[in-house]
Amino acid sequence: MKNITFEVCSLEEEKDNADRAQIETSFFKQHNIRFSASAGNVEEEYLNNQQKYQSFKDNLESRWLVEASDFIERLIKFFHENDNKIFKVKICNYAALGFYDSAKNCVFINLNCAPLDPVRIAKHELIHIMVQPFIDEYKIQHEQKEKIVNALLEVLA
Numbered sequence: 001m002k003n004i005t006f007e008v009c010s011l012e013e014e015k016d017n018a019d020r021a022q023i024e025t026s027f028f029k030q031h032n033i034r035f036s037a038s039a040g041n042v043e044e045e046y047l048n049n050q051q052k053y054q055s056f057k058d059n060l061e062s063r064w065l066v067e068a069s070d071f072i073e074r075l076i077k078f079f080h081e082n083d084n085k086i087f088k089v090k091i092c093n094y095a096a097l098g099f100y101d102s103a104k105n106c107v108f109i110n111l112n113c114a115p116l117d118p119v120r121i122a123k124h125e126l127i128h129i130m131v132q133p134f135i136d137e138y139k140i141q142h143e144q145k146e147k148i149v150n151a152l153l154e155v156l157a
């Protein structure tokens, strides 16, 4: 059973991501989070970059199959999560190099993430999804949250 899917963000999602890059600029800078923003016309950039999105997606997906094929299984087991859970990986061109939407079991990987490893970023963001209920419940702050996620990444990756 395939418990992870890879796809390119829709134009609507990219508009949201480009907005996010604008809105969260000061947060990104404050926390030393690398990010990318639109030069102005998201729709035009989206259409012009289709090849780039697609090849990044294909490359990440095939690398995932080779290097991280058992990661989701390990993640599910560690958190006693339902093994039918399906995670989505979406490729974007804006906002942080990696981010997540825990309500949708979805992580976003920015195609501008080099030289950082997109496989590792995806694992990091997937862990974020799993720990988010605890983060919310205990009102854990950003820096502490990242430490928790990175500690789990060392264990699970």
Ligand SMILES: [Zn+2]
Pocket: 124, 128, 146, 149
């Ligand atoms: Zn993080």
